[in-house]
Amino acid sequence: MGNTLYIILFILTMGLATLATRAAPFILFSKQGEHPLLVFLGRYLPPAIMLLLLIYCVKDVNWFVDKGGVNEIIALSVVVVAHLLFRNALVSILLGTGLYMALKQGVFSLF
Amino acid sequence: MTTSINSALKITLPVLFGYIPMGMAFGLLLADQGYAWYWATLMGVFIFAGAAQFMAVGLLAAHAGMFEVAMTTLLLNSRHIFYGLSLIHNLKAKGWRRFYVIFGLTDETYSLLTAHHASRSFTNPTNQNDNDEGQFQFIITALNQSYWVIGCTVGALLGSIITFDTTGLDFTLPALFMVLVIEQYKATKKVFPFAIALVCAVSTLVLFDSSSMLLISITLTLALLLGTQQLQTKGIMK
Numbered sequence: 396m397g398n399t400l401y402i403i404l405f406i407l408t409m410g411l412a413t414l415a416t417r418a419a420p421f422i423l424f425s426k427q428g429e430h431p432l433l434v435f436l437g438r439y440l441p442p443a444i445m446l447l448l449l450i451y452c453v454k455d456v457n458w459f460v461d462k463g464g465v466n467e468i469i470a471l472s473v474v475v476v477a478h479l480l481f482r483n484a485l486v487s488i489l490l491g492t493g494l495y496m497a498l499k500q501g502v503f504s505l506f
Numbered sequence: 507m508t509t510s511i512n513s514a515l516k517i518t519l520p521v522l523f524g525y526i527p528m529g530m531a532f533g534l535l536l537a538d539q540g541y542a543w544y545w546a547t548l549m550g551v552f553i554f555a556g557a558a559q560f561m562a563v564g565l566l567a568a569h570a571g572m573f574e575v576a577m578t579t580l581l582l583n584s585r586h587i588f589y590g591l592s593l594i595h596n597l598k599a600k601g602w603r604r605f606y607v608i609f610g611l612t613d614e615t616y617s618l619l620t621a622h623h624a625s626r627s628f629t630n631p632t633n634q635n636d637n638d639e640g641q642f643q644f645i646i647t648a649l650n651q652s653y654w655v656i657g658c659t660v661g662a663l664l665g666s667i668i669t670f671d672t673t674g675l676d677f678t679l680p681a682l683f684m685v686l687v688i689e690q691y692k693a694t695k696k697v698f699p700f701a702i703a704l705v706c707a708v709s710t711l712v713l714f715d716s717s718s719m720l721l722i723s724i725t726l727t728l729a730l731l732l733g734t735q736q737l738q739t740k741g742i743m744k
Contacts, residue, residue, distance in 0.1 A: 410552040412579035441585035442690035443703040450707040452680035485524025491681040499674035
């Protein structure tokens with residue numbers, strides 16, 4: 396029961412935080428008065444955060460041991476190439492994830 | 507009304523093909539953690555954000571506190587703050603429909619709404635009724651969310667019925683961030699935000715333990731970005 400309450404609170408918190416970021420431009424920028432600092436952060440914080448999150452996701456890979464990180468490098472390269480070719484986010488993600496799952500689950504070692 | 511639903515269906519078709527498998531991947535991951543299928547449905551209904559929901563699987567597993575959940579979500583979705591600028595004057599929906607469209611502004615909904623507005627003003631400038639356009643924006647958002655909720659639910663149901671080897675499925679999250687890094691670079695055409703982030707991430711990982719990486723490296727990044735802005739406004743750095 397404690398777990399049910401936790402997940403309900405969790406969903407509400409994440410839902411409200413998401414709504415806040417989506418409503419922010421309509422509240423902050425709807426009139427004039429765009430503060431240059433806000434505009435600067437609005438433009439350059441997201442690219443920095445996206446790279447931080449990417450690094451955060453792969454930080455627990457054992458990069459320097461054995462074949463550590465090879466699967467990740469191959470799959471991420473496929474994501475980059477697919478995205479530069481087709482520029483369809485969902486296609487790039489699904490291709491990369493499919494390949495990564497195949498690599499991790501040893502599909503290719505059968506051949 | 508029927509014609510606008512038909513044309514909205516046609517426009518949202520690419521999103522359908524993306525949201526169903528992505529939603530299913532999320533549902534499978536959540537079911538894998540032992541959560542009942544309806545939690546995936548509820549998250550699709552009340553959160554409706556791909557990256558945040560994938561992040562949620564990890565946060566739930568770690569039993570993260572609400573402050574951490576809120577901070578992570580705010581930072582994760584901070585990219586929306588700048589996206590929304592292009593829509594401020596083009597969002598025609600009114601009242602509760604307007605609120606719903608803002609609630610449902612995912613990356614994909616944004617790109618459909620902005621692309622559709624641009625093409626409509628070009629091809630049909632006279633027959634541009636704000637009321638119709640608002641109604642149309644509402645339908646697009648609702649269709650997109652229904653695809654996402656169906657995907658989440660089907661994935662979670664599948665995951666609770668059959669055992670599915672989800673090893674590697676969590677790669678959707680780094681793959682998503684890789685795509686967003688490319689998109690952010692194409693939008694800003696600047697290297698310095700990435701350079702700052704890289705330096706901050708690596709030094710945090712070396713100096714501190716990796717579990718507290720996110721908060722420390724984000725604080726460092728924010729400080730360095732503010733410094734850069736000050737240098738730029740003083741004309742010291744271009």
